[in-house]
Amino acid sequence: LKLQFLYLIASSLYSISMAVLRGAVALSAVAGAAAGGVAQTPPMGWMSWGMFTCNEDCSDAAGGTAKNTTRCISEGLYYGMADALVADGYAAVGYDRIHIDDCWQSKNRTAEGDLTWDTTRFPSGMPAMGKYLHDKALKFGHYTSLSEHTCIGSVDPNKVYPGSRGHISQDAQKFAEWGVDYLKVDGCNFVDYLTYYPMAYPAMGDALLNTSRDIVYSCSWPAYIPYYGNKDESAKHAVYNSMVAHGCNVWRNYNDLYCNWAGLSDVIEHYGTWSTYLSQFAGPGHWNDMDQLLLGQSCLSDDEAKTQFAIWSIMASPLIMSNDLRTVKAQYPGHYAVLTNEEAIAVSQDALGVPGMRVSGNATTPNVWSRVVSGGLAVAVFNPTAASQTVDLDLAALGIDLNAGDLMVRDIWAKTDLGAFKVFNVTVPTHGTAFFKFTQ
Numbered sequence: 001l002k003l004q005f006l007y008l009i010a011s012s013l014y015s016i017s018m019a020v021l022r023g024a025v026a027l028s029a030v031a032g033a034a035a036g037g038v039a040q041t042p043p044m045g046w047m048s049w050g051m052f053t054c055n056e057d058c059s060d061a062a063g064g065t066a067k068n069t070t071r072c073i074s075e076g077l078y079y080g081m082a083d084a085l086v087a088d089g090y091a092a093v094g095y096d097r098i099h100i101d102d103c104w105q106s107k108n109r110t111a112e113g114d115l116t117w118d119t120t121r122f123p124s125g126m127p128a129m130g131k132y133l134h135d136k137a138l139k140f141g142h143y144t145s146l147s148e149h150t151c152i153g154s155v156d157p158n159k160v161y162p163g164s165r166g167h168i169s170q171d172a173q174k175f176a177e178w179g180v181d182y183l184k185v186d187g188c189n190f191v192d193y194l195t196y197y198p199m200a201y202p203a204m205g206d207a208l209l210n211t212s213r214d215i216v217y218s219c220s221w222p223a224y225i226p227y228y229g230n231k232d233e234s235a236k237h238a239v240y241n242s243m244v245a246h247g248c249n250v251w252r253n254y255n256d257l258y259c260n261w262a263g264l265s266d267v268i269e270h271y272g273t274w275s276t277y278l279s280q281f282a283g284p285g286h287w288n289d290m291d292q293l294l295l296g297q298s299c300l301s302d303d304e305a306k307t308q309f310a311i312w313s314i315m316a317s318p319l320i321m322s323n324d325l326r327t328v329k330a331q332y333p334g335h336y337a338v339l340t341n342e343e344a345i346a347v348s349q350d351a352l353g354v355p356g357m358r359v360s361g362n363a364t365t366p367n368v369w370s371r372v373v374s375g376g377l378a379v380a381v382f383n384p385t386a387a388s389q390t391v392d393l394d395l396a397a398l399g400i401d402l403n404a405g406d407l408m409v410r411d412i413w414a415k416t417d418l419g420a421f422k423v424f425n426v427t428v429p430t431h432g433t434a435f436f437k438f439t440q
Contacts, residue, residue: 037214037285038214038215038216038249038285039216039249039250039284039285039286039287040284040285040353041284041348041349041350041351041353042250042287042316042317042318042319042348042349043097043182043216043249043250043287043318043319043320044094044095044096044097044318044319044320044345044348044349045085045095045096045097045098045099045139045141045182045319045320045321046081046085046090046095046097046098046099046320046321046322046323046325047099047101047141047184047292047320047321047322048073048077048078048081048099048100048101048322049101049102049292049322050257050258050259050292050294050297050322050323051297051322051323051324052071052072052073052077053102053103054073054102054103054152054156054159055071055072055073055103056072056073056103056121056159057072058072058074058120058121069121070326072121073100073101073103073104073121074121074122075121075122075123075124075128075129078098078100078129079129079132080326081098081325081326082098082132082133082136082138083136084325084326085098085138085325086136086138088325088328088329088336089340090321090325090339090340091136091137091138093340093342093345094319094345094349095319095321096137096138096139097133097138097139097140097141097181097182098133098138098139098140098141099141099142099143099182099184099320100129100141100142100143101143101184102143102145102150102151102152102161102186103150103152103159103161104117104118104121104122104142104143105117105118105150105161105162106118106119107160107161107162108162109162109167113167113170114170114171114174115144115162115164115167115171115174126142126178127177127178127179129178130178130179130180131179134179139181139182140178140179140180140181140182141180141181141182141183141184142175142178142180142182142183142184143183143184143185143186144163144164144171144175144183144184144185144186145163145164145185145186145187145188145189146163146164146165146168146185146186146187146196146197146200146201146204147163147165147186147187147188147189148162148163148165148166148189149161149162149163149188149189150162150163150186150188150189151186151188151189153188153189154188154189163186163189164185164204165200168200168203168204168207169203169207169210171207172204172207172208172210172211172215173207173211175208175211175215176208176211176212176213176215179213180213180215181213181214181215181216182215182216182218183208183215183216183217183218184218184220185201185204185217185218185219185220186220187201187220187221187223187224193224193225194225197221197224197225198239198242201219201221201243201246201248202242202243202245202246204217204219205217205219205243205246205247205248206246206247208247209246209247216249216250217247217248217249217250218248218249218250218251218252218289219243219248219250219251219252220251220252221239221243221248221251222236222239222240222243222251222252222253223251223252223253223254223255225239231254231270231273233253233274233277233278234277236253240281241281243286244281244286248286249285249286249287250286250287250289250318251286251287251288251289252289252291253270253271253274253278253288253289253290254267254270254271254290254291255267255270255291256291257290257291257292257294259294259297259298259299259300260299261299261300261304261431264294264300264304264307264308265363265384265431267290267291268307268308268311268382268384269362269363269384271288271290271311271315271358272358272361272362272367272369273358273362275315275356275357275358275369276357276358278355279315279355279356279357282316282355283353283354283355284353287316287317287318287355288315288316288317288355289317289318290311290312290315290317292320292321292322293308293309293312293319293320293321293322293323293339294308294322294323295308295309295321295323295328295332295335295338295339296321296323296324296325296327296328296332296335296336296339297322297323297332298332300335301431302334302335302338303429303430303431303432303433304431304432305332305334305335305338306338306413306432306433306435307382307431307432307433309338309339309341309344310344310369310380310382310412310433310435311369311380311382311433312348313344313345313347313348313371313378313380314347314356314357314369314370314371314378314380315355315356315357315369315371316348316353316354316355316356316371317348319345319348321339338413341412341413341415343410343412343415343437344412344413344435346373347371347373347378347412347435347437350371350373350374350378351374352372352373352374354371354372354373355371356369356370356371356372356378357369357370357371361382361384363384364384364385365384365385366381366382366383366384366385366389366391366428367380367381367382367383367384368380368381368382368391368393369381369382373437375439376437376438376439376440377437377438377439378412378435378436378437378438379393379435379436379437379438380433380434380435380436381393381426381428381433381434381435381436382428382432382433383428383429383430383431383432383433384431385430386430387430388427388428388429388430389427389428390425390426390427390428391425391426391427391428392423392424392425393423393424393425393426395407395421395422395423395424400438400440401440402422404440405440406420406421406422406440407420407421407422407424407438407439407440408420408421408438408439408440409421409424409436409437409438410436410437410439411434411435411436412435412436412437413434413435418436
């Protein structure tokens with residue numbers, strides 16, 4: 001089946017992209033002062049939640065006395081992932097941080113009201129973990145929630161851990177003392193979203209800016225307006241401006257990702273629908289976060305893995321893996337090749353900091369996504385359908401002036417120059433994405 005895409009858009013792709021660039025530059029001036037210069041490109045790293053959630057059981061599978069600290073939420077897990085991040089080449093291509101998520105805490109604060117760690121699962125403590133990561137030239141990511149209790153308590157009453165409500169400044173200082181470089185601030189277990197969060201999220205941002213460290217602030221505020229899963233991004237306009245002003249560097253907009261194609265395709269469609277709107281708020285120091293990368297888990301085919309990585313890179317979303325780094329290279333070599341593809345990463349980390357957008361398509365037809373990058377245009381052609389599709393790109397309708405010279409095309413996945421073209425088409429497998437850099 002051959003589909004001819006004639007993008008009859010009043011303004012060309014370049015015009016749209018340059019409008020976004022102007023908006024991104026304007027916002028960047030505000031964010032640069034508020035954010036202290038951190039997160040100038042989308043953060044890259046690894047987090048525990050998607051793969052290991054809140055596994056507190058550190059006994060071995062046979063019920064013996066050996067500690068299963070390589071699978072449960074414990075220092076053994078995070079030290080092991082830090083080792084793998086370096087040993088298997090992830091750190092060398094830009095993945096430079098390890099993120100603790102929920103369930104690390106003691107269930108009670110100290111007598112002084114401080115957060116502290118579970119001493120059974122983290123016997124060395126958080127300052128020691130920060131030092132271990134920093135000694136490997138990695139950054140230390142951490143977690144709290146602005147509610148009274150963290151998110152796990154909303155689904156498991158036996159796992160109720162303290163959040164930061166009533167302790168915002170105190171907790172910000174404590175994370176800084178531990179050497180934290182990145183703080184994810186969740187927002188579960190609360191009912192007055194519309195009154196508390198407009199105060200609490202800016203307060204945490206201000207508190208972090210007042211510490212002695214440059215800490216990337218990941219805030220989940222937009223995902224809770226007016227409730228989790230809200231699809232109307234235009235209802236959040238004032239929130240985005242406030243977040244940037246109070247130092248929020250990364251924010252979740254939409255649903256959590258779980259390891260299945262249906263959830264991933266829903267997130268892709270949401271961001272595709274709202275990409276033009278959302279891109280105006282993103283740029284150096286402040287990024288839309290589409291959630292974790294599922295690559296390295298069994299729920300994605302190699303083609304689906306390419307799709308997630310390409311669209312996350314086009315949208316300038318953080319590239320935060322959640323998998324078992326110790327097994328990815330051997331068990332999922334196709335995923336590993338995508339995760340470490342330096343040309344794809346270069347799109348994500350492009351120094352211009354201009355987020356991309358979906359130009360055409362929807363959940364049932366092939367999509368074209370694009371992003372202005374240094375020296376050219378990154379283009380992703382995504383096929384959400386159940387059959388292979390051949391897409392003919394109308395280059396003139398894409399704003400490419402062939403009178404200026406032939407289009408030079410490089411295949412990012414193959415790391416190969418395809419040559420010069422006056423017309424261009426590509427066949428894309430089901431759920432797959434072709435990924436190119438166009439130059440003239």
